[in-house]
Amino acid sequence: MQKLREFKLPNFFNYPPYFTLQPVRDTREKQIQLWKELIIDYCKTQKIFVIGIEDEFPLFTNTVIERSLTHEAREAFLSALVSEGRAEWMDKGRRKCLIFWHRIQDWADILLQFAKDNGLEDGVVTIEEIRFGTESQGTELQGIDRTILNRALKLLEQKGKLVVFKGTSTDDEGIKFSV
Amino acid sequence: MTGNSLPAVKLTDSGRPVLLPNEIECFFLSGVDLLSEDEPNTWFPHLKSGLLILTTHRLLWLPEAAVAASSSSVAVPLASISHIFPHKKSLKSVFASPRVRFQVSPSPERGVASSGSRSVVATVVVRGKGDCDAFVSKFWENWRGRAWEESESATSSSSNAAARAASTSSSGIYSSDGTVRMVGVSGILRKEQEMWESTDKSLQDAFQDLNALMSKAKEMVMLAEKMRQKLLSGSSSQMNATNDEEMGSKEEMQELLLSVGIISPVTKESAGALYHQQLSRQLADFVKVPLERAGGIINLIDIYCLFNRARGTELISPDDLLQACSLWEKFDVPIVLRKFDSGVMVIQNKSHSDEEVFTKIKVLVMKPDALRAGISPSDAAMTLGVAPAMAKEHLLSAESKGILCRDVSPDGFRFYINLFPEIDRDDMYLVKDQGIYSSWVGAIPAHG
Secondary structure, X not given: OHHHHHOOOOHHHHOHHHHOOOOOHHHHHHHHHHHHHHHHHHHHHHOOOEEEOOOOOHHHEEXXXXXXXXXXXXXXXXXXXXXXXXXXXXXXXXOEXXXXXXXXXXHHHHHHHHHHHOOOOOOEEEHHHHHHOOOOOOOOOOOOOXXXXXXXXXXXXXXXXXXEEOOOOHHHOEEEEOO | OOOOOOOEOOEOOOOOEOOOOOOOEEEEEEEEEEEEOOOOOOOOOOEEEEEEEEEOOEEEEEEOOHHHHHHHOEEEEHHHEXXXXXXXXXXXXXXOOOEEEEEEOOEHHHOEOOOOOOXXXXXXXXXXXXXXXXXXXXXXXXXXXXXXXXXXXXXXXXXXXXHHHHHHOOOOOEOOOOOEOOOOOOOOHHHHHHXXXXXXXXXXXXXXXXXXXXXXXXXXXXXXXXXXXXXXXXXXXXXOOOOHHXXXXXXXXXXXXXHHOXXXXXXXXXHHHHHHHHHHHHHHHHHHHHHHHOOOEEEHHHHHHHHHHHHOOOOOOHHHHHHXXXXXXXXXXXXXXXXXXXXXXXXXXXXXXXXXXXXXXXXXXXOHHHHHHOEOHHHHXXXXXXXXXHHHHHHHHHHHOOOEEEEEEOOXXXXXXXXXXXXXXXXXXXXXXXXXXXXHHHHOOOOO
């Protein structure tokens, strides 16, 4: 809950029907819309990449009004994100959901910008450095989810902007930009 | 067209004939012409294709087109019929529409023709389907039964006959203008005692076996009606003499007798193919009072119980009730059958508007307490003055209209004003200065 306090919640977060999946179509559509925006906003500011559906995700429970989303509601809201390409189920059982608060294309652009900012247009960098190195500190790349990073790298590789080469272990994986 | 040569028949709002005291409908035939083939015919009207109803007192003819019904329905009092000709069976009659002939004598005191007219032979031409032979035998039976003589003597012996002439020209649950009669209070306990003694015998007969009960049932209903009339007749004169306690018991008595009430229940036997149609009209007339009492909307199950109780015998099945209700669409009646999304069926006034209910709900749900904690069906029930189950139906339909939305929690099932449409999807933090969203924000407790 500590994280929730830093995040400014909209007023309707204390509106009890917000936590009940609405049966009427128009109402439900608007409700889902508001949940999608809130989830994305929250993940972006808190740098959250994965939501476990049964985990104690701070947004899914409001202790002030004592309301909590049902499993069905959680799944409905996350599925809505998935169908828009802004999230992806990580397993068939839909227990974990990967949130793309930037689309893969946008992440790829951020990577290129990172290369330019650090003079790496033709340089080499390890994946470890991108995620936890000093260069990425303070940028959105800091702590990026491995799966999302791989997707963005693959996209850039297909475009010929870089080459990924494997090391002896996963930690050693590196990339060579050729922007 | 009909002139004044035959007495007119008053119809109820739903198009059922208003019957005389103790008059019972016995047979229905549709697609019937009523005319006289006499030449020259000086006064008998020529009526084409209508509904013929045989009662214990009269032969009623109602036009099939509902629009014209109130103006051109007529009756031939059985008392004015001097002869019924036997139904002739010839080779010719196999091909032609069946005809029944009878002689009508003018009797101005009953509203038939004017004095000086000569009697005519009237013909009933049955063009529609219908058991003509059964009709004829029933016609004979009723004509010979002379049921009208009983009520005529009763009317004339009534002490204040002149004053009551208007009100006694109606029957059963109906008064002369077709509305259900409100009754006064009377003081004739003494007469009641006498009557119970004579009733005792018929009661004992009635309970001997079930068949006997069925055959006595009609008499019992008539007895109840007679007693009610007696109670009525003494009401004005002895009102001041009766004390409160007596009045209470009288009122109760009246209630009991009234709820037995329907003197001439439409039955499959009497109405045949027209059963559901006639039942539907009778039901429409009956429903008015309980509907008003229930605030314009009433559960179908409640009506089923009330209606069958009023019929006393000749109970109808739930299926028949449903069919009768669904026929209302075809008639010009002020009530409709309505099915809620949940499957609950109700009868409601056409004038009953959901908008009105929704407005009330909106006001209720915008109160500060309701903004904060929502409302339950029982809260709505108190405001709307209906049963909680019915209130819930109203809330659910308000929800489906997007007025409300629900909150399901361990605390229960509650409804709130629907704020979702008020929230800006591009700026979740925006609260406009005006509108229900800002009212809601103002009503909830501030928190850090």
